[in-house]
Amino acid sequence: MSKVLRSEPLSDADAKWVGLRAIYWQDPTGKERKWECADRRTRKGDADAVAICAIVQRPSSEPHMLLVSQFRPPVNSSVIEMPAGLIDAGEEGEEGTRRAALRELKEETGYGTDKEGGKIDVKLVSTVMANDPGMTSSNMKLCVIRIDLADDAPEPVAEPDEGEFIERHLVPVHGLMNALLDFQKKGFAVDARLAHAAIGIELGLGRLGAENSKI
Amino acid sequence: MSKVLRSEPLSDADAKWVGLRAIYWQDPTGKERKWECADRRTRKGDADAVAICAIVQRPSSEPHMLLVSQFRPPVNSSVIEMPAGLIDAGEEGEEGTRRAALRELKEETGYGTDKEGGKIDVKLVSTVMANDPGMTSSNMKLCVIRIDLADDAPEPVAEPDEGEFIERHLVPVHGLMNALLDFQKKGFAVDARLAHAAIGIELGLGRLGAENSKI
Numbered sequence: 042m043s044k045v046l047r048s049e050p051l052s053d054a055d056a057k058w059v060g061l062r063a064i065y066w067q068d069p070t071g072k073e074r075k076w077e078c079a080d081r082r083t084r085k086g087d088a089d090a091v092a093i094c095a096i097v098q099r100p101s102s103e104p105h106m107l108l109v110s111q112f113r114p115p116v117n118s119s120v121i122e123m124p125a126g127l128i129d130a131g132e133e134g135e136e137g138t139r140r141a142a143l144r145e146l147k148e149e150t151g152y153g154t155d156k157e158g159g160k161i162d163v164k165l166v167s168t169v170m171a172n173d174p175g176m177t178s179s180n181m182k183l184c185v186i187r188i189d190l191a192d193d194a195p196e197p198v199a200e201p202d203e204g205e206f207i208e209r210h211l212v213p214v215h216g217l218m219n220a221l222l223d224f225q226k227k228g229f230a231v232d233a234r235l236a237h238a239a240i241g242i243e244l245g246l247g248r249l250g251a252e253n254s255k256i
Numbered sequence: 257m258s259k260v261l262r263s264e265p266l267s268d269a270d271a272k273w274v275g276l277r278a279i280y281w282q283d284p285t286g287k288e289r290k291w292e293c294a295d296r297r298t299r300k301g302d303a304d305a306v307a308i309c310a311i312v313q314r315p316s317s318e319p320h321m322l323l324v325s326q327f328r329p330p331v332n333s334s335v336i337e338m339p340a341g342l343i344d345a346g347e348e349g350e351e352g353t354r355r356a357a358l359r360e361l362k363e364e365t366g367y368g369t370d371k372e373g374g375k376i377d378v379k380l381v382s383t384v385m386a387n388d389p390g391m392t393s394s395n396m397k398l399c400v401i402r403i404d405l406a407d408d409a410p411e412p413v414a415e416p417d418e419g420e421f422i423e424r425h426l427v428p429v430h431g432l433m434n435a436l437l438d439f440q441k442k443g444f445a446v447d448a449r450l451a452h453a454a455i456g457i458e459l460g461l462g463r464l465g466a467e468n469s470k471i
Contacts, residue, residue, distance in 0.1 A: 051276040058292040061266040064329040076329035077273040079294035096465035113389040114279040114291035120389045170448035173387040174328040187465030233385035237449040238456035245460015250311035250402030251319045
C-alpha cells in the first residue's frame with residue numbers, strides 16, 4: 042500500500058523537478074507588483090505534459106472513458122485522472138503532441154497504436170492550456186482520442202515505466218459524474234480537470250442549470 | 257497593459273505564498289521513493305480555492321457561462337477562467353464553500369446574492385479536487401450556480417479587491433469550445449479546467465467521439 046512516510050522543506054537550489062520564482066510585473070495602472078510562482082523544471086517542448094481524453098467504443102456498448110489512478114505523493118492519495126505524462130524532447134507541435142499522447146496512452150493503459158490496442162481516431166489536439174495559472178506556470182495539452190474495439194477484443198495490456206503503478210478504469214462517458222462520486226466514496230481523490238469534464242458533460246446533457254439549452 | 261518585467265529564483269525560506277517540499281513515500285512494493293512538490297501556503301480551510309461555474313439565464317436567451325479574464329504573471333498572459341478565489345478562514349464545509357463562492361462571484365463579477373445580482377440557485381457544491389496532483393498539493397472546490405435575470409435587467413456591477421483587474425465575459429454554454437478557441441486567437445491563454453469543461457460539453461452533446469451515446 043502506497044503512503045507518505047515523511048516530508049521536509051526543499052530549497053529551490055536543491056530541487057530538480059520543481060522550482061520557485063519571484064516575478065516582478067506591471068499591473069494595468071503601470072504599478073510594479075511582485076508575484077510568487079512554482080515552475081516545473083522538466084519542460085522540453087512547447088508544454089509540460091499531455092493528457093488523453095480516451096473514448097473507448099465497442100459496437101454493443103455505450104462509449105466509455107478510459108481513466109487511470111495512481112498514488113500521488115503531493116496529495117497523499119490515489120487520484121483518478123485522465124491518462125497523462127510529460128512531453129519528451131522532439132514532441133513539439135501538433136504532430137509531436139499526437140505522438141506523445143499515443144506513447145503515454147500505450148504505456149499507461151495498453152490501448153492504441155496497433156491492432157491489439159484498438160483502431161485509433163484522434164478527434165482533437167488542443168493548444169496549450171494553463172494549469173492553475175495563479176500559482177504555477179505548469180501547462181498541458183489535451184488529445185481527444187476515440188478507440189474502436191470489437192465486442193470480443195480482449196482488454197489491451199499496459200506497458201508501464203519502472204516505478205509507475207497505474208490502474209485502469211472504464212466508465213460510461215455520460216455517467217462520468219456519478220462514477221467520480223463513487224470513486225470518492227471508495228477513498229480516491231479526483232483530478233480537478235477530469236471533474237470539470239464531468240461537469241461539462243452534465244451541462245452538455247442539459248442538466249445542472251443548463252436545462253433551457255434544449256429550447 | 258500588464259506584463260512581466262523580470263523574474264528571479266526565490267528561496268523556499270523567503271516565499272510567503274508558495275513553498276517546496278521533499279516527500280518520502282512508500283511505493284506499492286514497499287520501496288521508499290522521493291517526490292518533489294509545490295504547495296500553497298495560504299490554506300485556511302479544507303481547500304485552497306473555490307471556483308464558480310456560473311450559468312446565467314435570461315428568459316429569452318440560451319444559457320450563458322460567466323467567465324473572467326485577468327493577467328496571470330506565472331504564464332505572462334491574460335487567462336480565461338471561471339471566477340475563483342482563495343477560501344477564507346471560517347469558510348469550511350459545504351456551507352462555507354457556498355459562502356466563499358457567492359462572495360468571490362460578487363467581488364469578481366457583481367452577479368449573485370441580491371436583487372440586482374440575479375436570483376441564485378446553487379446546483380452543486382463539489383468535494384475537494386486535486387489541481388495537477390503530480391506536481392502540487394494545490395486543490396479546489398467547484399460550485400455550479402444558476403443565476404436567473406430578467407431580460408431587461410442591467411448587467412450587475414463588479415466589486416473587485418484592490419489590485420484585482422478582472423474582465424467579465426458571457427459565452428453560450430453549448431458554444432464554450434468555439435468561444436475558447438476565439439479567445440486564444442485574440443491572445444488569451446485558457447485555464448485547463450475550463451477547457452476540460454468545454455470538452456465535456458462537447459461529449460455531452462454527443463460529439464468528439466461520443467456520437468454513439470445517443471443510441
